[in-house]
Amino acid sequence: MTDKIIKVLIVDDSGFMRMVLKDIIEKQSDMKVVGIAKTGLEGVEKALSLKPDVITMDVEMPELNGLEAVKLIMKKNPTPIIMVSSLTSKDSEITIEALENGAVDFIQKPAGSVSWTFRSVGDELLEKIRNAAKVDPTKLMRKTIKVKKPRISLSLRGQKIVLIASSTGGPRSLDTIIPNLPKGINVPVVVVQHMPAGFTKSLANRLDKVSELTVKEAEDNEELKPNTVYIAPGNYHLGLKANGLKVYTFLDSSDKINNVRPAADFTFDKAAEIYKSNIIAAILTGMGKDGAKGAFKIKHYGGKIIAESQKTCVVYGMPKAVVEENYADFVLPNYEIAEKIVELLGGK
Incomplete structure (x- = not known):
């Protein structure tokens, strides 16, 4: 045959x-x-x-x-x-x-x-x-799904962070999630989307226009601010480092991981060492297994993992790897992820 x-x-x-x-x-x-x-x-x-x-x-x-x-x-x-x-x-x-x-x-x-x-x-x-x-x-196909805008819980407090990994099909899922994160979540959001240099800036600019949060391409050595989404720039791994009570970004041009740069595993690993259990990480549509090792480390420290379900994934690769390793606490379609992130941040 x-x-x-x-x-x-x-x-x-x-x-x-x-x-x-x-x-x-x-x-x-x-x-x-x-x-x-x-x-x-x-x-x-x-x-x-x-x-x-x-x-x-x-x-x-x-x-x-x-x-x-x-x-x-x-x-x-x-x-x-x-x-x-x-x-x-x-x-x-x-x-x-x-x-x-x-x-x-x-x-x-x-x-x-x-x-x-x-x-x-x-x-x-x-x-x-x-x-x-x-x-x-x-x-x-572009489906019109009414996404429930999550409300902010008054219990949001403490130094937490949201991490998101995505690849093929990622821009569509990000376009569903980021604009539905309400202003006032009071934590930084870091996104690793597999994409070459130049395109990540356009992605950040586009999301910024339709989001309540500020969305920008991450720069080297900038302090993470709450209510801001940082997109890892193409061709650089995005790392995090702590200095006292503040956390700063750093850009790294070392070898590709999982054949990609930026790699979610790099960012997740650095974040886990700083934020320990105070991490909510979402692994979205994409080929390969990037994010799975990082998810394991986040789980080890007690953080929460959300995997995008096959229902809305263009390519059910990265989330599938996390689900098959039993790292996922929640498996959700992309239009339910923003609400779950807010719920987890509020400790409901």
Whole structure:
């Protein structure tokens, strides 16, 4: 029995990029390019007629940009989409919004949007296509779920911290959780989202616009403040260090952990040494096992672990690892996590 061939649709307004993408994909025995589109509008039409398994989607295109194309495809025929983005502030902002609207992943064009050096990330692209092909398209649809806004308990006190780890599908879950954390939780929140440099800043800026808490990309050696969400910057592990009663961040460029940097295990480990039992950690959607070792350490000190349930995970990998090791105190869909965090902080 032969493995299923992954049907790929390429949507890109650059003839050069279409050629490079097609060449990289067609060399694989388990993939086939079933269509090529030069505009977002054409991409939507071919997505509906060809019904590919995976779509690679350029961000900036005439007629209809990548974000609008993603929205239409998710509305009419949900399909795993990988955004192909250049590292400009505009492209990274659109990419983050596309991820929140159903795109499953993205890949960054190196050293210029039409550079031949795109071939240098060919292996990464192929891995992302294979992983995207395994995603259940129904998990990508934007569902309108009324999230109960948690109330603040007057019992919130003491030096506590909330930690969140996420990867593939993470921006959508973060977009459900962070805006529903009410102002006045009086603790810092630290988020490790697997994402390259530049994109984490766009993620922070976008979440800041829709949240009651202040959301920012973490900097080196800044004091953790309550009611502030710190996003680990791409390409750096985010550590915490105590100085008296204050806790400060530090950025670390040591080797990748679990093949990622930033890694949740790094942050969780440092936080556990400082906050001991005063940690609530949430492990969200994503591939691999990052966060599992850190969750073990947090559990060892008496902290609480929340795992996102398979119901809302785009990829049930990281939370599954935590659940299978029996580290999870709660397994919840993403739209119930904010309320549980507040409840745990208040000691109800």
